[in-house]
Amino acid sequence: MDVAVTVNGTLYERDVEARKLLIHFLRDDLDLTGSHIGCDTGNCGACSVILDGKLVKSCMLLAVQADGAEIETVEGLADGDRLTALQQAFTDHHALQCGYCTPGMLMSATALLRSNPSPSDEDIRKALQGNICRCTGYWNIFEAVKSVAR
Amino acid sequence: MLLRDVEYAKPSSVAEALARLAENDGARALAGGQTLINVMKARAASPDVLVDLNGLEELKGIELGADGTLSIGPMTTYTELMGSAEARARPILGEVCSKIADVQVRNRGTIGGNLCSNDPTNHLPPLMAAIGAQFTIIGQDGGERTVPASDFFLGVYMTAVGQAELLTRITIPAGKQDGFAAVTLGVDGTCIVNAAASMNGSLRVAIGCVDAVPVLVEAESPDTVREAVRAAGLQPPDDVHASSEYRAHLAEVLAERAARQAAEKR
């Protein structure tokens, strides 16, 4: 089936099987390998992307369902070499270790700060609940997000 | 992560969706997909056709009637419901939805999907049973019928919505004295046992995770809820998270807690 999606401002048109999940489409067909896969059950959030302004897990969506959609992935966050405040905060606060969950984590935090620029500690935790990190224990991630909250 | 081959249909109307479902008894309606797609990843189920209901405006929307009755379109996402001014007429709805899974899932998962999948660990089936929701189902012929929760939930992953039928409306009577209590796997995780209560004249408590469908008990007051649950003679399933005995015990404790919450609200 034909799919046309705009990812990070670029239009991609491809012919894919109906059964292909959006995450596989992004990684294998579009070579956007920043979004990751960490589970089979929609729990880990490593594949989180922003689809038409909504944060979703791209492993629980068929690529064909994204036809006509605007998608933002981690590759689209930084402006050239200029990191976003959030990306910088992640490094300043040592909010990542292996970096595998980081892309999804950044997308979730980005979505949070757009809808709620001044989140409480509880808001931050709730916003990141859908993203599993096995390295950091989350504490430094909370700090990083808090540091860019207004 | 790799699904079996499947056909994808994107109908532009409920009528067309019904037609596509009727064409093939291997066709399944795709709502939010937050359960179905995962089951398909495990290849534990493999529909021949997915009929995508996303984008069907007929199945969306929340209306608040003059008498306080809420009418909710099944394709309303949890997030939409949580943000809906109308839905605040029955505060428990938003409160419970905010505890389901996580932001990403709530952004895509739908009220109708949660109800029609009727996974025993879901939050909404017991809640709807307790608050006395009515379910409107449209048949292949376009005729609609409305059933109460007691006739809606038939078994695990089975409801009154048959093949080539769709849930079109969830109707919720006015009320505020509701409660919900659960013991979950981690904070706000998968329910081990949950219970929803509603005080509306009588006290109705529905318990989830203890049987294929929510178990409804009625009681005079919170003080007698435990007896009522005991009288229901539950035989909950055993699994890695809880013994049958533990679930039976939680059912009593949580039913009472939900009931007290409900009773304390004014």
Added chain:
Amino acid sequence: MTTIAPEKVEVGRSLLGESVPRKEDRRLTQGQGVFVDDVKRHGMGYLHFVRSPYAHAHITSIDVSKVEKIKGVYGTLTGEEVATLTDPFFQIAGAPGGQIKDFSLAVGKVRFVGEPVVAVVAETRELARDASELIEVEYEPLPAIVDARNALDADAPVLHDDAGANLMWEGVFEWGDLDQAFAEADRVVKIDELHFHRFNSTPLECDGALVEYNRGTGQWTIHTNNQFPGFAAIMMGPAMRCGLDKLRFVTQDIGGGFGNKITSHPQLVVCCLLSRKLNRPVQWTEWRTDFHMSMSHGNERWFQDTEVAVKEDGTLLGFRTKALDDAGAWLRYEPLGGVIWAQVTPGMYRWRHIRVDFTQVATNKAPVSPNRGYSRMQHLWFTERVIDIVARELELDPVEVRKRNYIRAEDMPYETPNGCIYDSGDYAQMLDIALDLIGWDSMDEKRRDAESRGKRLGVGIGSTLDSGTNNFGQSQLINPELQFSGNNEVATVKLDIFGEIVVTLGTTPQGQGHETTASQVVAEILNCSLDDVHVRAGHDSYWNSHAGFSGTYASQFAVTGLSAVKGATDMLAAEIKKLASVVFGGVPVEALELAEGGVRIKDNPEAFLPFMACGAIINANNAGLPDDLGVTLNCRYVYRPPFQVPDVERKFGNLTLTYAVQIHVAVVEIDPETGYYDIVDYAAVDDCGKRINPQIVEGQVMGATAQAIGAVMHEVYEYDEDGNLLTPNFYDYHVPHALDMPPLRTGSMESPSPFTPLGTKGMGEGGGAGIHAVCAAIQDATGKIVTDSHNPYHRVWELMR
């Protein structure tokens, strides 16, 4: 938590001990890391495994004929083929465990649910999985052995006929004089059974590989996320009947390891065989459910018939116990777990009389292999449980019992009953710091407050050691025939033609920030800016900067890795000075110093030779240099820790070089009606000697703590009586998420190790302390003895009934 601003990093002050931001982060925060599943090659095929649905069964027939006809299916590999193309993997164990025949696919029999039986390679991932469903495997189910405690029963089904029974390894460890200890004892505390459960660290990235075979050279290039290529190589080479020169391992970014990515060698062999058979690159992605069913579970262990000899005042004299270890279906790294625990034989305590009868058995469950805290975690949980059970039996304060028995700071370095040398630390003072952080003095008040809210509050301590830098000689205590001992790591530091300082490590970091800490050491020695130091990401055996034990495991980079970096950089610094002394016309090297990205004469800073010039001279403009100069500006150094071969008879000797220390305190509040509980407060104090980058160290402490909290509350690989895994994914295997995390207070001490070049100690595996602390807190809150390391709500509820 402090924010680290880049300007903190400047030349001229010590970089060792600075929390400089990580060099790795720039690519990782932009989704530009290269993880194994990101590696692609033209014409590659995707591999999917057909896995056993049975815990134990004979394979009566395999029919692949249906799939080989399908367009887009490239080919298959079965156990029969593997058995002819390869030899069984080398076994660490002697008889009986050593007699088992372990191949990379099941041959004739399956021994656990999820065991790979057939591999199929196809044009797409989806097609490969479709094809795997068309491969017909007939099984004849056999009874399964799931509970290790029944594995040695006369009527128990036997996994490996070659071994004759399910006994894989056994050994008696006895030191001191048990009879005397028990004779002197006022009390003997008896504990029937303690159980340490089965779980692992579930790195978010599962295993994987992309393997290319070069017909011309007969060499395989293995792009993988295996965290111990040195070990994979010595397992794979002999099995594949090839020299290690034929196996090129390449890693880059690895999405977490925690020890769980050491034993992927069977799957890597399958990829190698298929890339050769099909003459195309083969890509394998392990999915989450595959990982849970088949990869690297942590050792499950029972401690039975424990007896503890104590004085009335709580002085610990000694203990004896029978340890029963469940290895699962295969010995992929085992039975090393049978000795690794001995690195911390007495835990943190001064008792001198100890006997452990250790038995390891096979069961129809996934094979175990190292998991963060490998084998010591189990043993330290045991010693900590013993302390708290003894305190309860003697009605003493657990704090007092610990302080009375902790090894004292003034006794450091301390030789344990089995000859290990604890290098440094002040356990009692660390405990005080931890109790301070948690507000120990106001605990009774907090208890009353909790009670007023209908909750039961409990507080518990976990004190552990993180023994780092293995002496592989300990393997000889398992099997005297083995020819392994000591340890080593390699680093190469070179000055290139335009003055680039290029560092090549032998390690395979998975988030530990090696590129950053290595740069700190190099910049410190060469007295240059961090930005001038370029550490190659990942590992490549082509770089010739690795040795037999290269890899990232067992808490050792800060010692082996950084010592190698220091050694190589010291060599380079000396060569730079040697070159400069010639260029400056014979100025003695003592008169030279490295500064501002070059070398200069101390009392004549005008005489300055930038690194760029040094690199250019040696690499491209070297005519006229003295014949005997002996300067290459390309320095490879192998660090070798000072170890002796242990005494095999007495099972005595120094098994590890350093001992980092962790003291954790947890406060829980339990809902007595449901058993549901929250960790409401938590303190973690860590001492890993000299910290090169405190922020990275603290990150390791936090991560290990979170894993401990997950393990004690939720994470378990539980099987039903037929050997079906009941927690095969993150749906039923709940790992802590953001809302599950308690408030955390961290503290630290620095007791430099006298035995390491930088005073550093390996660290990162100390999280076990959290399991002990929470178990102790639950015991405190419920007043019931906690006998299991896994305490989900229903178990706590049962405790309280």
Added chain:
Amino acid sequence: MNVNGERTFAAPRATVWRVLNDPASMAKVMPGVEGFDVHDSGRWTANVKIPLGLGGLRMKVDMEKTEEREPEFAKMAIKGTGVGAMLNMVTSFDLRESDGACAMAWSADVKIAGPVGSMGQRVLQPIVNQQVENVLSALDVQVQEALRAE
């Protein structure tokens, strides 16, 4: 998993026995039967699609009568093989005359292996109970039909 129970049929024992031993009726009793082969009086094979709501689970089911004491007792070994699931079941029933009606005490030991067994673990028990209930009701219908036919 072990399930058992007792069910009374308003029919003489002989009738119930006949139904239970008639492949044609059994084909109507088992869930989602798509094909049914009789090898001999003691061995049947059925191709079934067990309805599981989210989608049917296809299986080839071999049944073999391992024990029989006409007209009161029979024991069957049932082996189902499907993609992702293996079913092994031993079931037996005991028929008793009780004033005109027939009481059937039945029990089944059900083992389900394979991904579905693990995945669906938390819902398996309710599903099995559900299927058993369906089978028994269908059996009742068959018994009544047989009765009318007599």
